[in-house]
Amino acid sequence: MNRTFKTIDLFAGPGGLAEGFSSLRSKDGSRVFEIALSVEKEPSAFSTLRLRAFVRQFETPPDAYYRYIAGKISRSDLICQYPAEWAAAEHETAMLELGTGDAQAALDPRLDKIRREASHGTVVIGGPPCQAYSLVGRARNRGIEGYDPAGDHRHFLYREYIRILRLLEPVAFVMENVKGILSSKVGGEGIFDRVLCDLRSAGGSSDSYTLLPLVSSSDKGRHSGHIIRCEDFGIPQTRHRVILLGIRNDVMANISLRRTLQPFSSQSTVASVLDGMPPLRSGLSKVEDTAENWQSAVIDAFEKAALACRSDGSRQIEVASKLAVYAQKLRDRGEILARKSETVTSVRDDRLGSWLCDARLTALPNHETRGHMEADLARYAFAAVFCEIYDRSPKAEEFPRKLAPAHSNWDSGKFADRFRVQGWKAPSTTVTSHISKDGHYFIHPDPMQCRSLTVREAARLQTFPDNYFFEGNRTQQFVQVGNAVPPLLARQIAELLASLLG
Incomplete structure (x- = not known):
């Protein structure tokens, strides 16, 4: 029965x-x-x-x-x-x-x-x-x-x-x-x-x-x-x-x-659900957010991060070299990424795809990036490249001194994971409502995008179907997902x- x-x-x-x-x-x-x-x-x-x-x-x-x-x-x-x-x-x-x-x-x-x-x-x-x-x-x-x-x-x-x-x-x-x-x-x-x-x-x-x-x-x-x-x-x-x-x-x-x-x-x-989604650029929160300004700001961020790595000696030379390569790729790129995409994509993991994807969906909702301060872009660039090389996020003590934020207790150990990349090869860390405040704990693993996760990306990590629409402003949406x-x-x-x- x-x-x-x-x-x-x-x-x-x-x-x-x-x-x-x-x-x-x-x-x-x-x-x-x-x-x-x-x-x-x-x-x-x-x-x-x-x-x-x-x-x-x-x-x-x-x-x-x-x-x-x-x-x-x-x-x-x-x-x-x-x-x-x-x-x-x-x-x-x-x-x-x-x-x-x-x-x-x-x-x-x-x-x-x-x-x-x-x-x-x-x-x-x-x-x-x-x-x-x-x-x-x-x-x-x-x-x-x-x-x-x-x-x-x-x-x-x-x-x-x-x-x-x-x-x-x-x-x-x-x-x-x-x-x-x-x-x-x-x-x-x-x-x-x-x-x-x-x-x-x-x-x-x-x-x-x-x-x-x-x-x-x-x-x-x-x-x-x-x-x-x-x-x-x-x-x-x-x-x-x-x-x-x-x-x-x-x-x-x-x-x-x-x-x-x-x-x-x-x-x-993370790759199971985020790999293959349309790449997006971050926004700029303190200056006019144009594509040209973003390209200039991110090239500058990669170069500053590379210089900061070299200034710390040989410890981060490999990271510095790769940051320089990315800076040149950004210079050579003709088309600059958008901040929002409605393109519907598949999911690499078939089991998750059968749950998340909807063949009738014509526009992917809640997939728009937030703005970041220019000072944080260099930290995001460093952290994402470091993760690409070592398959983990850098700890605070591994950040070049010139990239360390101006926190009096940065070296106290309390901020060891203040900037955390969600690497491709492992599950993400816990998606919490704190993602609504800043993206430092939720940095996208693709260095070229130089940004934190969108609401839709966080929702995929939480296994909300792609046709699940979150109402409210972006901050409220992040809180709901977390x-x-x-x-x-x-x-x-x-x-x-x-x-x-x-």
Whole structure:
């Protein structure tokens, strides 16, 4: 018998978890996990979320959707063409701040109705905001005068997630968060142990839910079965997250075989998804951004970087020589690259390509570069060439002194990876929301482009399909991508959960 589980996505962001879960189909073509409600408070992420909910109303997106993401019609034009489907998307999504009284008053009647109508039960997915748990966030909070973790409501937003579990009593839930939650403490008490206890008892008794490990791990750490290393599961990114899978105990009684996610035999790399995309130039943020000014600025950047390498003696002579070669190539190049491309390209990795690519896509969205300061161009040039030679990014101590930024603590060790190239031959480092602030940690591996990654490139590393359109300005788009769960990983979790539920 085909079963459909009404699925509620909390703290949904742009919808990474929902994208993976909703993509799973039964043999008859129906969705195994039907998204009944998605909740997000941030306006730009919510706009993206609602647009994707609209897309889910169709078996395949309508032509008008492709015209919209190509910028050929407005959002209002799209809505006018499909008012019923847009109304369904409006019903499926709610822009509310979970944990507030207003959100509770608006949501609880909806949730109660979903629970009563879900013949096969409900599933809850999502992850409370992670700023209070992440190592970076905690370090930042310690610098705030008078900061009291016990008074930071973000530490306890997971309780709203659990309150909704108690209201719905879903057959299963999936809760995602950063690894920092494992060591986060409030008042000397570990947050994670409290979270586990509250989740297990979310049905009203101390053993309402069983928490199953998603991975088989030889690591002897207490919680290693809940730590997902995305690069082990075909995601071209080294993203490590805590993901908890809970199944209601009366349902567990009917599960005879416990399964886990199966690691892939080989890792996908940056080249798997970015190699072959149209090359783009960076922009200039402090001077007039013309193609001619860019060419002059980047030639100058390569020459300055080469000179800086030579001034440090023989240590970086090979890098200096290659920088000089690139400077000459830029001089000889007739056509200067554009900052934006809508050209649709294939993906080298067939498995990832079948997930990311859309044969009906006529214009690749969200693929435009950001501007950089001229001083940083020389650092990007040096770092990218260094990575091309050594297959890794340079550490701070390997930068020529003349390229070192004017930070008083540059030599302290805290900025060892301040300029990080995402090399072709390995998975990328974790795509985080910090990519919205500057591109220093996300330098493109092609030295000739001398830039950081675009939103679309970051989205590919996160395994968002190429037809997934991110609303808002570029900064907001980067934040959405960096905060999301990789949809292809979510799909694998959905497949595992479906097999357990039968």
